[in-house]
Amino acid sequence: MIGLLGGTFDPIHFGHLRPALEIRDALGLDELRFLPCRIPPHRGTPRESAQTRAALVAQALADEAGFALDRRELGREGPSYTVDTLESFRAELGAQVGLCWIMGRDAFNGLPKWHRPHDVLRLAHIVVAQRPGEEGEPGAALAEMIAGRVSESLTELTQQPAGCVAFVDVTQLAISATMIREALARGQSARFLVPERVWETIRAEGLYGWKNAATEAANSG
Numbered sequence: 001m002i003g004l005l006g007g008t009f010d011p012i013h014f015g016h017l018r019p020a021l022e023i024r025d026a027l028g029l030d031e032l033r034f035l036p037c038r039i040p041p042h043r044g045t046p047r048e049s050a051q052t053r054a055a056l057v058a059q060a061l062a063d064e065a066g067f068a069l070d071r072r073e074l075g076r077e078g079p080s081y082t083v084d085t086l087e088s089f090r091a092e093l094g095a096q097v098g099l100c101w102i103m104g105r106d107a108f109n110g111l112p113k114w115h116r117p118h119d120v121l122r123l124a125h126i127v128v129a130q131r132p133g134e135e136g137e138p139g140a141a142l143a144e145m146i147a148g149r150v151s152e153s154l155t156e157l158t159q160q161p162a163g164c165v166a167f168v169d170v171t172q173l174a175i176s177a178t179m180i181r182e183a184l185a186r187g188q189s190a191r192f193l194v195p196e197r198v199w200e201t202i203r204a205e206g207l208y209g210w211k212n213a214a215t216e217a218a219n220s221g
């Protein structure tokens with residue numbers, strides 16, 4: 001079974017990586033692909049380019065066996081719809097390989113508004129990671145969409161290639177890319193929120209406005 005974690009990753013952080021590792025182990029995934037989107041469908045333009053965000057993802061994954069960067073969304077025109085990505089995996093792997101689309105609870109809550117959400121569920125399982133501040137029951141549209149699909153045990157997911165919804169308990173990390181971008185823009189460190197190599201690149205290249213903000217902070221102190 002293959003896990004797929006799509007995201008804007010602007011930038012990638014430990015709130016992506018640690019839950020992903022725990023989900024990989026809980027599901028016994030053969031591989032977990034990280035898919036940076038080129039154009040996120042439901043939000044504004046990312047701060048950094050798709051190529052830069054993908055390079056940071058590659059640096060974050062470098063040492064973890066079974067984690068891989070998948071660049072397929074980077075070369076596609078238009079919004080990076082997940083259904084298109086899943087169709088491309090099915091064309092490549094066939095109908096029988098288990099696919100798990102992983103998302104945090106916040107992203108899951110928005111699923112009914114996605115492009116062709118029923119086809120997303122037809123093409124893959126949905127695996128939901130808890131996220132701090134995102135508790136509560138699913139809204140009516142989401143509850144209807146997942147009715148009869150929620151798996152009590154993760155082994156159920158291995159018995160079919162797609163169509164189940166599973167909730168996985170993961171270490172809850174109250175980290176978001178938004179808080180990291182805001183900290184960097186103020187000239188504050190992102191160390192220990194992102195992998196060391198990612199932090200080094202952000203500093204070296206002055207990404208997210210870090211260099212200017214840090215210089216200003218130093219000059220005004």
Ligand SMILES: Nc1ncnc2c1ncn2[C@@H]1O[C@H](COP(=O)(O)OP(=O)(O)OP(=O)(O)O)[C@@H](O)[C@H]1O
Binds near residue numbers: 102106179
């Ligand atoms: N701390 C976290 N815990 C669990 N899931 C997370 C966490 N951060 C992000 N995710 C999930 O990872 C996927 C990609 O998230 P994304 O790249 O948008 O990061 P983000 O931190 O939510 O970004 P932003 O703050 O810019 O919205 C989404 O499914 C999201 O729910």
Ligand SMILES: O=C(O)c1ccc[n+]([C@@H]2O[C@H](COP(=O)([O-])O)[C@@H](O)[C@H]2O)c1
Binds near residue numbers: 009035037040080082
């Ligand atoms: O397909 C859609 O309609 C759709 C709508 C919103 C988000 N997504 C995908 O969900 C993932 C997380 O999105 P985001 O905006 O939380 O980074 C990312 O891979 C997006 O392409 C997909």
